[in-house]
Amino acid sequence: MLTELNSLPEDLLQVEATELHTILPGPTLIHLPGRQGAPLFVSILLHGNEDTGLKAMQEVLKKYQNASLPRALSLFVGNVDAARQGVRRLEKQLDYNRIWPAGRDDTAPEHRMARKVTEIMAQRGVFASIDIHNNSGLNPHYACINRLDNAFLHLATMFSRIVVYFTSPKGVQSEAFACLCPAVTLECGKPGGKSGVDHAAVFVEGALHLSDFPKHPVAKHDLDLFHSVAVVTVPETVSLSIGAGVSDLCLEERIDQYNFRELKTGTRLGRVIDENLIPLCTRNAADLDISDYYFEIKAGELMTRRPVMPAMLTRDIRIIRQDCLCYLMERLGTLPIET
Known part of the structure:
Protein backbone atom coordinates (compact mmCIF):
# COMPACT_ATOMS: atom_id res chain seq x y z
CA MET A 1 0.00 0.00 0.00
CA LEU A 2 2.96 2.33 0.55
CA THR A 3 4.63 4.57 -2.04
CA GLU A 4 8.04 5.98 -1.04
CA LEU A 5 9.45 9.08 -2.76
CA ASN A 6 12.60 11.20 -2.45
CA SER A 7 11.15 14.41 -3.86
CA LEU A 8 7.89 16.34 -3.81
CA PRO A 9 5.43 15.29 -6.49
CA GLU A 10 4.55 18.03 -8.93
CA ASP A 11 1.53 20.07 -7.78
CA LEU A 12 1.57 18.70 -4.21
CA LEU A 13 1.92 22.23 -2.85
CA GLN A 14 -1.16 23.44 -4.72
CA VAL A 15 -3.78 20.67 -4.55
CA GLU A 16 -6.71 20.39 -2.19
CA ALA A 17 -7.03 17.24 -0.10
CA THR A 18 -9.89 16.08 -2.32
CA GLU A 19 -7.52 16.20 -5.32
CA LEU A 20 -4.57 14.29 -3.86
CA HIS A 21 -5.64 11.09 -5.59
CA THR A 22 -4.72 12.71 -8.91
CA ILE A 23 -1.02 12.83 -7.96
CA LEU A 24 -0.63 10.14 -5.27
CA PRO A 25 -1.69 6.51 -5.69
CA GLY A 26 -2.38 6.07 -1.99
CA PRO A 27 -0.47 6.34 1.31
CA THR A 28 2.85 8.00 0.50
CA LEU A 29 6.05 8.64 2.46
CA ILE A 30 8.12 11.51 1.04
CA HIS A 31 11.72 12.08 2.17
CA LEU A 32 13.28 15.53 1.73
CA PRO A 33 16.88 16.45 2.63
CA GLY A 34 17.82 19.17 5.10
CA ARG A 35 20.83 20.78 6.76
CA GLN A 36 20.45 18.53 9.82
CA GLY A 37 20.27 14.88 8.89
CA ALA A 38 18.02 13.23 11.47
CA PRO A 39 14.55 13.71 9.95
CA LEU A 40 11.46 15.29 11.42
CA PHE A 41 8.50 13.01 10.69
CA VAL A 42 5.11 14.63 9.99
CA SER A 43 1.97 12.63 9.31
CA ILE A 44 -1.10 14.23 7.76
CA LEU A 45 -4.52 13.07 6.61
CA LEU A 46 -4.67 9.92 8.69
CA HIS A 47 -8.31 10.97 8.65
CA GLY A 48 -9.40 12.06 5.20
CA ASN A 49 -11.61 14.94 6.32
CA GLU A 50 -8.88 16.60 8.41
CA ASP A 51 -7.01 18.77 5.91
CA THR A 52 -5.25 21.24 8.20
CA GLY A 53 -2.07 19.14 8.10
CA LEU A 54 -1.89 19.26 4.30
CA LYS A 55 -2.46 23.01 4.19
CA ALA A 56 0.05 23.65 6.96
CA MET A 57 2.75 21.59 5.24
CA GLN A 58 2.05 23.35 1.96
CA GLU A 59 2.67 26.67 3.74
CA VAL A 60 5.93 25.44 5.25
CA LEU A 61 7.31 23.80 2.11
CA LYS A 62 6.50 26.77 -0.13
CA LYS A 63 8.94 28.80 1.97
CA TYR A 64 11.74 26.37 1.15
CA GLN A 65 11.14 25.78 -2.54
CA ASN A 66 14.40 27.57 -3.33
CA ALA A 67 16.27 26.91 -0.11
CA SER A 68 17.41 23.97 2.01
CA LEU A 69 15.18 22.80 4.83
CA PRO A 70 16.72 23.38 8.28
CA ARG A 71 16.31 19.65 8.98
CA ALA A 72 15.51 16.61 6.84
CA LEU A 73 11.78 15.98 6.64
CA SER A 74 9.79 12.80 6.08
CA LEU A 75 6.17 13.58 5.24
CA PHE A 76 3.59 10.81 5.43
CA VAL A 77 0.33 11.44 3.55
CA GLY A 78 -2.23 8.95 4.86
CA ASN A 79 -5.75 8.18 3.72
CA VAL A 80 -5.81 9.58 0.19
CA ASP A 81 -8.95 7.61 -0.73
CA ALA A 82 -10.96 9.01 2.19
CA ALA A 83 -9.61 12.51 1.49
CA ARG A 84 -11.01 12.25 -2.04
CA GLN A 85 -14.51 11.98 -0.55
CA GLY A 86 -13.89 14.33 2.38
CA VAL A 87 -14.65 11.72 5.04
CA ARG A 88 -12.77 10.41 8.07
CA ARG A 89 -12.50 6.93 6.53
CA LEU A 90 -14.40 4.94 3.96
CA GLU A 91 -16.99 2.54 5.35
CA LYS A 92 -14.93 -0.58 4.57
CA GLN A 93 -11.62 0.91 5.73
CA LEU A 94 -9.74 0.62 8.98
CA ASP A 95 -9.16 3.87 10.87
CA TYR A 96 -5.68 5.06 9.81
CA ASN A 97 -4.99 6.26 13.35
CA ARG A 98 -5.65 2.84 14.89
CA ILE A 99 -3.35 0.74 12.68
CA TRP A 100 0.10 1.53 14.05
CA PRO A 101 2.38 -1.05 15.70
CA ALA A 102 1.47 -1.92 19.25
CA GLY A 103 3.17 -5.26 19.81
CA ARG A 104 0.61 -7.19 17.79
CA ASP A 105 0.75 -9.37 14.69
CA ASP A 106 -2.10 -7.98 12.59
CA THR A 107 -1.89 -9.00 8.97
CA ALA A 108 -4.22 -6.46 7.36
CA PRO A 109 -2.53 -4.45 4.56
CA GLU A 110 -3.00 -1.23 6.56
CA HIS A 111 -1.15 -2.69 9.55
CA ARG A 112 1.71 -3.88 7.37
CA MET A 113 1.93 -0.47 5.75
CA ALA A 114 2.05 1.34 9.11
CA ARG A 115 4.67 -1.08 10.38
CA LYS A 116 6.78 -0.48 7.28
CA VAL A 117 6.63 3.30 7.78
CA THR A 118 7.71 2.89 11.39
CA GLU A 119 10.60 0.62 10.42
CA ILE A 120 11.79 3.03 7.72
CA MET A 121 11.81 5.96 10.14
CA ALA A 122 13.60 3.93 12.81
CA GLN A 123 16.33 3.14 10.29
CA ARG A 124 16.59 6.83 9.40
CA GLY A 125 17.06 7.84 13.05
CA VAL A 126 13.92 9.98 13.29
CA PHE A 127 14.39 13.15 15.38
CA ALA A 128 10.78 13.84 16.37
CA SER A 129 7.27 12.95 15.23
CA ILE A 130 4.27 15.23 14.63
CA ASP A 131 0.80 13.93 13.75
CA ILE A 132 -1.57 16.71 12.68
CA HIS A 133 -5.32 16.37 13.21
CA ASN A 134 -8.57 18.28 13.31
CA ASN A 135 -11.66 17.57 15.38
CA SER A 136 -15.33 18.10 14.67
CA GLY A 137 -16.46 19.89 17.85
CA LEU A 138 -15.61 23.15 19.56
CA ASN A 139 -12.18 22.54 21.09
CA PRO A 140 -9.16 24.73 21.76
CA HIS A 141 -5.90 23.90 19.98
CA TYR A 142 -4.03 21.41 22.14
CA ALA A 143 -1.31 18.76 22.03
CA CYS A 144 -1.42 15.09 23.02
CA ILE A 145 1.43 12.86 24.20
CA ASN A 146 1.77 9.20 25.18
CA ARG A 147 4.72 9.57 27.54
CA LEU A 148 5.31 11.86 30.49
CA ASP A 149 8.85 12.69 29.45
CA ASN A 150 10.56 16.10 29.46
CA ALA A 151 11.35 16.04 25.74
CA PHE A 152 7.74 15.11 24.88
CA LEU A 153 6.39 17.87 27.11
CA HIS A 154 8.76 20.47 25.66
CA LEU A 155 7.69 19.52 22.14
CA ALA A 156 4.00 19.62 23.09
CA THR A 157 4.15 22.99 24.84
CA MET A 158 5.75 24.53 21.76
CA PHE A 159 2.23 24.14 20.32
CA SER A 160 -0.03 24.74 23.32
CA THR A 185 -0.37 14.77 18.19
CA LEU A 186 -1.68 18.23 17.34
CA GLU A 187 -5.40 18.94 17.60
CA CYS A 188 -5.96 22.03 15.46
CA GLY A 189 -9.69 22.72 15.82
CA LYS A 190 -12.21 22.21 13.06
CA PRO A 191 -11.13 21.66 9.44
CA GLY A 192 -11.16 24.75 7.25
CA GLY A 193 -10.03 27.14 9.95
CA LYS A 194 -7.13 29.39 8.94
CA SER A 195 -5.94 29.75 12.53
CA GLY A 196 -5.36 25.99 12.79
CA VAL A 197 -3.36 25.95 9.56
CA ASP A 198 -1.21 28.90 10.61
CA HIS A 199 -0.68 27.51 14.11
CA ALA A 200 0.40 24.08 12.82
CA ALA A 201 2.68 25.63 10.17
CA VAL A 202 4.48 27.80 12.72
CA PHE A 203 4.90 24.80 15.00
CA VAL A 204 6.31 22.53 12.28
CA GLU A 205 8.76 25.21 11.14
CA GLY A 206 9.88 25.69 14.74
CA ALA A 207 10.42 21.94 15.10
CA LEU A 208 12.50 21.91 11.91
CA HIS A 209 14.82 24.48 13.49
CA LEU A 210 15.30 22.54 16.75
CA SER A 211 18.74 21.09 17.27
CA ASP A 212 17.89 19.25 20.49
CA PHE A 213 15.37 19.14 23.35
CA PRO A 214 15.96 20.76 26.74
CA LYS A 215 16.77 18.35 29.57
CA HIS A 216 15.06 20.38 32.29
CA PRO A 217 11.34 20.02 33.11
CA VAL A 218 8.72 22.32 31.60
CA ALA A 219 7.85 25.11 34.04
CA LYS A 220 4.54 24.43 35.81
CA HIS A 221 3.13 27.82 34.84
CA ASP A 222 3.65 26.96 31.15
CA LEU A 223 1.60 23.78 31.28
CA ASP A 224 -2.02 22.73 31.79
CA LEU A 225 -1.69 18.94 31.88
CA PHE A 226 -4.62 16.57 31.66
CA HIS A 227 -4.88 12.79 31.68
CA SER A 228 -7.37 11.04 29.40
CA VAL A 229 -9.07 8.48 31.67
CA ALA A 230 -11.84 7.05 29.49
CA VAL A 231 -13.35 6.99 26.02
CA VAL A 232 -17.13 7.29 25.63
CA THR A 233 -18.93 5.62 22.73
CA VAL A 234 -22.56 5.14 21.76
CA PRO A 235 -23.35 1.46 21.07
CA GLU A 236 -24.68 0.65 17.61
CA THR A 237 -27.85 -0.68 19.20
CA VAL A 238 -28.64 2.77 20.68
CA SER A 239 -30.43 5.16 18.32
CA LEU A 240 -29.02 8.67 18.47
CA SER A 241 -30.08 12.22 17.68
CA ILE A 242 -28.89 15.75 18.51
CA GLY A 243 -31.09 18.51 19.87
CA ALA A 244 -34.48 17.13 18.85
CA GLY A 245 -36.03 13.90 17.73
CA VAL A 246 -37.23 10.66 19.20
CA SER A 247 -34.33 8.29 19.84
CA ASP A 248 -32.84 6.17 22.61
CA LEU A 249 -30.44 9.05 23.30
CA CYS A 250 -30.99 12.66 22.26
CA LEU A 251 -27.93 14.75 23.08
CA GLU A 252 -28.02 18.43 23.97
CA GLU A 253 -28.13 20.69 20.91
CA ARG A 254 -24.84 22.36 21.82
CA ILE A 255 -23.15 19.39 23.41
CA ASP A 256 -19.74 20.32 21.97
CA GLN A 257 -19.67 23.51 24.04
CA TYR A 258 -18.84 21.34 27.05
CA ASN A 259 -15.39 20.52 25.65
CA PHE A 260 -12.51 21.43 27.98
CA ARG A 261 -14.97 22.65 30.61
CA GLU A 262 -14.83 21.09 34.05
CA LEU A 263 -18.43 19.93 34.32
CA LYS A 264 -20.07 19.81 37.72
CA THR A 265 -21.95 16.85 39.10
CA GLY A 266 -25.48 16.86 37.68
CA THR A 267 -24.66 18.49 34.33
CA ARG A 268 -27.36 17.53 31.81
CA LEU A 269 -26.09 15.89 28.63
CA GLY A 270 -29.30 14.71 26.96
CA ARG A 271 -32.60 12.84 27.18
CA VAL A 272 -33.16 9.09 27.21
CA ILE A 273 -36.14 6.82 26.57
CA ASP A 274 -35.15 3.94 28.86
CA GLU A 275 -34.59 5.30 32.36
CA ASN A 276 -33.07 1.99 33.46
CA LEU A 277 -30.25 1.96 30.93
CA ILE A 278 -27.27 4.31 30.51
CA PRO A 279 -27.01 4.52 26.70
CA LEU A 280 -23.22 4.93 26.66
CA CYS A 281 -20.18 2.70 26.85
CA THR A 282 -17.41 4.33 28.87
CA ARG A 283 -14.17 2.35 28.88
CA ASN A 284 -11.00 3.07 30.83
CA ALA A 285 -7.42 2.13 29.95
CA ALA A 286 -8.03 -1.40 31.29
CA ASP A 287 -10.96 -1.71 28.86
CA LEU A 288 -13.51 -1.89 31.69
CA ASP A 289 -16.95 -0.33 31.27
CA ILE A 290 -17.18 2.37 33.94
CA SER A 291 -20.25 4.21 32.63
CA ASP A 292 -22.01 4.01 36.01
CA TYR A 293 -19.06 5.78 37.63
CA TYR A 294 -19.40 8.90 35.48
CA PHE A 295 -23.05 8.99 34.39
CA GLU A 296 -26.56 8.38 35.73
CA ILE A 297 -30.16 8.76 34.61
CA LYS A 298 -32.54 11.03 36.53
CA ALA A 299 -36.11 11.69 35.41
CA GLY A 300 -35.31 10.68 31.85
CA GLU A 301 -32.17 12.82 31.62
CA LEU A 302 -28.56 11.72 31.18
CA MET A 303 -26.47 13.46 33.85
CA THR A 304 -22.88 13.54 35.01
CA ARG A 305 -22.44 11.67 38.27
CA ARG A 306 -19.22 13.41 39.29
CA PRO A 307 -17.04 16.32 38.12
CA VAL A 308 -15.33 15.58 34.80
CA MET A 309 -13.84 17.34 31.79
CA PRO A 310 -14.75 16.07 28.30
CA ALA A 311 -12.80 16.62 25.09
CA MET A 312 -13.73 16.03 21.46
CA LEU A 313 -17.49 16.08 22.04
CA THR A 314 -19.01 16.41 18.60
CA ARG A 315 -22.41 16.96 17.01
CA ASP A 316 -21.44 14.90 13.97
CA ILE A 317 -23.33 11.61 14.32
CA ARG A 318 -21.25 9.89 11.62
CA ILE A 319 -18.03 10.61 13.52
CA ILE A 320 -19.63 9.52 16.80
CA ARG A 321 -20.45 6.20 15.12
CA GLN A 322 -17.04 5.80 13.46
CA ASP A 323 -14.95 6.89 16.44
CA CYS A 324 -16.46 8.04 19.72
CA LEU A 325 -18.65 10.61 21.44
CA CYS A 326 -15.80 12.04 23.54
CA TYR A 327 -12.90 11.41 25.87
CA LEU A 328 -13.05 12.10 29.60
CA MET A 329 -10.12 13.82 31.26
CA GLU A 330 -8.87 14.66 34.70
CA ARG A 331 -6.30 17.29 35.60
CA LEU A 332 -2.86 16.01 36.56
CA GLY A 333 -1.78 18.07 39.55
CA THR A 334 1.63 16.44 39.85
CA LEU A 335 3.99 15.46 37.09
CA PRO A 336 5.29 11.86 37.35
CA ILE A 337 8.08 12.06 34.77
CA GLU A 338 8.99 8.76 33.14
CA THR A 339 12.65 7.71 33.02
Missing part, protein backbone atom coordinates in the same frame (compact mmCIF):
# COMPACT_ATOMS: atom_id res chain seq x y z
CA ARG A 161 0.07 25.00 27.09
CA ILE A 162 -2.88 22.56 27.07
CA VAL A 163 -1.43 19.04 26.91
CA VAL A 164 -3.35 15.76 27.16
CA TYR A 165 -1.54 12.60 28.24
CA PHE A 166 -3.26 9.45 27.00
CA THR A 167 -2.60 5.71 26.77
CA SER A 168 -5.86 4.68 25.11
CA PRO A 169 -6.98 4.12 22.37
CA LYS A 170 -4.20 1.84 21.17
CA GLY A 171 -2.74 1.72 17.68
CA VAL A 172 -2.31 5.47 17.26
CA GLN A 173 0.62 6.89 15.31
CA SER A 174 2.09 8.91 18.17
CA GLU A 175 2.23 5.88 20.44
CA ALA A 176 4.12 3.83 17.84
CA PHE A 177 6.70 6.59 17.31
CA ALA A 178 7.02 7.33 21.04
CA CYS A 179 9.33 4.30 21.14
CA LEU A 180 11.64 6.05 18.65
CA CYS A 181 11.60 9.77 19.49
CA PRO A 182 9.60 12.56 21.11
CA ALA A 183 6.15 12.32 19.52
CA VAL A 184 3.12 14.58 19.65
